[in-house]
Amino acid sequence: MSILARSVGNAFRNKVRSGAVVIILAVAIGLALSMLVANQAVADKITSLKASVGNNLTVNPAGSRGGQGGGEPLTTADLSTASSVAHVSSVNGTLSLRLSNASTTAPAPAAPEGQGGSRTGRALSGTTSLVSAVDPGTLGNRENGRTSTSAATASSGATASSGATASSGAAVAGSTAVRPAFSIPIEATGVSGSVNAAAEPINITNGTALNDFAATSAQALVGSTLAAKNSLTVGSAFTINDRTMTVSGIFDAGTAFDNNAIYLPLTAAQTLANQPSEISTMTVLVDSIDNVNATKSALASALGSTRVDVTAGPGRVESTIGSLGSVQSISLIGFIAAVGTAGLIVLLIMIMVVRERRREIGVLKAIGASNRSIGVQFVFEALVLVVMGSVVGAVLASVSSNSIVGALVSTNMGTTAAVAGSGRQGLLAARQAAGGFGGSAAPGGGRGAFAGASQLIGTISTSLGWQTLVLGVLGILLIAALGALIPALLTAKVRPIEVLRGE
Amino acid sequence: MLEVKDVVKSFKTDDHTIKPVNGVSFSLEQGTFAAILGKSGSGKSTLLSLLGALDKATSGDVLVDGVNISALPDSKLTAYRRDDIGFVFQQYNLIPNLSAKENVMLPMEFAGLPRAKRSVRAAQLLNQVELTEDMHNRKANKLSGGQQQRVSIARALANNPKLILADEPTGNLDDETGELIIELLRSLCHEKNTTILVVTHDQALARKTDRRFRLARGKISEITHH
Structure with a gap:
């Protein structure tokens, strides 16, 4: 029975509680991943907008x-x-x-x-x-110095037409409204x-x-x-x-x-x-x-x-990008907060587990376990919960990031399109960025959440790059490990004499 | 051989110092089955924790085969508990979600024994404490009290300790089962030449041992009459 196997076993000792913890962790991690995805989407979009609109x-x-x-x-x-x-x-x-x-x-x-x-x-x-x-119409005739109806126009037209009429070839001085040949x-x-x-x-x-x-x-x-x-x-x-x-x-x-x-x-x-x-x-x-x-x-x-x-x-594009930038920082804060929450959940649950198993930790020490091997066992146990939470969280994220990214990006895409007006390239780039995670934000977006989920890995990896995904997961694991480390260090403080205390 | 020389353990409370163990000295030859008798609060558990290196004495020496464990640093104490001491507790203190065999393998894992050897030895030990084969892979919390105490004794024997310390090993068992456990300890003691020190308030149990001590108000005295 290795430490790892024991840790996995311990993680499932209280199935109801572990299940609840995994679900809560999954929500936090799913939110964190969604925020990361949104953050990257907005960042990509800002870059593409900066390089294609108002520049x-x-x-x-x-x-x-x-x-x-x-x-x-x-x-x-x-x-x-x-x-x-x-x-x-x-x-x-x-x-x-x-x-x-x-x-x-x-x-x-x-x-x-x-x-x-x-x-x-x-x-x-x-x-x-x-x-x-x-058809020339009133505007065309007036702009080209030809009389249409009013006498005033006719006179000014006559002055100006001294040159223009020459080029049009019809040398009728004091032009009249009847110049059918003009176009x-x-x-x-x-x-x-x-x-x-x-x-x-x-x-x-x-x-x-x-x-x-x-x-x-x-x-x-x-x-x-x-x-x-x-x-x-x-x-x-x-x-x-x-x-x-x-x-x-x-x-x-x-x-x-x-x-x-x-x-x-x-x-x-x-x-x-x-x-x-x-x-x-x-x-x-x-x-x-x-x-x-x-x-x-x-x-x-x-x-x-x-x-x-x-x-x-027009400089207005800059203000649009500015507001997108604030969306980007909001999603970054969201990511950090969600990861922090995940860490906190792990920390609290592991502190609870350590308190609950004080006696058992004392037994392990009494029969010769070192502080380190007990600490490692608890860190592993926390990581088992986090990995399970991450897997469920990734599925949650794949479903929810559609709507989150859609809400963040496509709304702003609309604004940008309106402000940038003719920024067609920007619009296309934005569509790619938003549509990258599938579903709702994509043009002709009838694809449902399920289709979005199945495409998550592929599309995120192409539109965000594996690095982002891996970094996100590593960030979560790191926070979780830190959250688990404090309780693990607490186990070192448990004295083996605990084992002799009555229940 | 276990030698205890003038061991004192004192705790400071708000206004005064209490000494649950106050100048205890005795020695046991290797392979002795001994008992310490005393009422609740007489300092039995405190003395046991000092002998088992679970706690440090305020003063005095505890020598196991000439090694003074009172002077060992914490890291050496872990090794001492692992290699030289076996514990048997009143509440058995098995890891509930591990099987009987896995519980016995645990101290050997800490000692770095290869997995295959651990498994073989654990099975042997469980047979020695008369736990039937079909119980070996049963989860500890699915065993009866007597069975759990047998597993606990097998676990205490895992790394061939010189000394086994048992804290009220029959306290949670009915008389009949308690007697079987005492018989088991007694035979192991002589078979393996292991010193076994049992702390108890059970006179019947104490009568089965080779030597008996009485602890009262922190002082120890040997009971010589039979």
Whole structure:
């Protein structure tokens, strides 16, 4: 009969009590594990949010913003300068073009623009065979300086139209409401990858992404409404400045304005617009939201603060992450409290057991047991209870962590999504983090607690890593051993003479 | 050989010192079956705890085969209790959830005897104390009082001690069973040449022993008449 076997036997001496202790321990340990899981989930999510939401900087030529203002354009050389700045994880340069319908414009793509441009700022960069999917309406006519109904607009429109009308080719002075040929220019953006100017992925609903980024590329992505208006499907052809382009994919950007647009390979766009090496906007992704401010200054000085304007995304994301951080610390406190409780349960129950078995400890000492072997026996006995509690607790955790993590993460995921708005990457990462432990938080979360339980080990190990799980269990065992050690040391104080005391 | 020389044990209470053992001296040859008689509170149990190294004397010496156990450090006392002493208690004090055999194996485990040897020896000892084979694997708390006391005696013999100290070994048993236990102790004493010192207030039991002492108010005296 070894010490270990004796300890296991002793743990089951009072089955009712041991059962009760195991259940209480299981609740505490289950809670601790759930808190650990939640803590890790939130931590992972914060990291992924920091690296994906609110961490983009926009670089524009100084004095220019979205086609308005002036200054010198950015070049592709600036892209490489920006990418060498510390904490910059990626740089994305885009060139925006405005294309007018060939049938309503003067044939020359480089037709002289009005001095200072039109009221919308940018000059037209070329023509296309496509017809805008957006009807000009009152806004379009007013913005483009065309009279619609009122005389006041007409007069101001006439002033402004001196240049704009020239480009539209119809030289009717004192324009009237009847300009049926006018259409809204189509936005074309030269991109160098699968993300748009805001560094968000282009949502392709049909066809494939751009993959030929050569200057001679004929690939183009067309917005869904624009494609519908022009009866384009994947593989259809259209022209830009006489180059025949092929639709490689149809995208949906979610708004009528954004869907009336085209994406072109960047160098092809530069060639088509005859603006070699030129880019209009640069989007810089910073590795973490924590470094945004420092990188912003570093970028400005690297590119020349008089040449460029660097702007950061909305700062509200930081406060969201701050609130997530407090959730993280709450779950950490929860973990520590639950582990502490488990330790306390072990401590109290073992103190009780030692008091109860004083006489027996005295007997063991009288027949020659050393203090150490008795202490070890009691520590083992406590560990048997803890291991059983841990096993039951892990099952409890696998059932309850679904709802706990779901409550902590998916609620906050909703908030984050609302605040971050367009942070699609962040949202996806958050979904992965939350959905990682299965069930309710996952998209299409009809999976029940049982399915969650069966997936716990696998999913936690992939989403949290074995280290976390092992560390959690080791932490609990350590606390339990400490909780058992004090009672074990108490056994050393039991004097063998106890054995001669009457009952 | 057990020699006790002027042993004193005193306890301090609030206002005065009490001496349950006050200058006790006697010696026993190896293989003697002896009894100490005394009323409750006469200091019998205190003396027994001093002899069994369960407690330390305030002054005086206890020599077992020439080794003064009063002077041993605590770590050596554990070894002394394990190797040289066997205890038999009034309440048997077996570990209730272990079987009879496992209880007997316990002191041998503490002494580091290999498991197989422990098992063989425990079975032998249980046979010697006349516990039938079918009882060997029965849990201690499922045995009768007499059977438990037999297991307890086998446990006391486990490591071949020089001295067995028995505290009221028949106190919880009926007369008939008590007599059988005394006979068992007596025969083991002579068979194994083990010194057995029984503390009791049972005159009938004491009559079976080789030597008898009376303890009264902390002082010991040998009863010479038969």
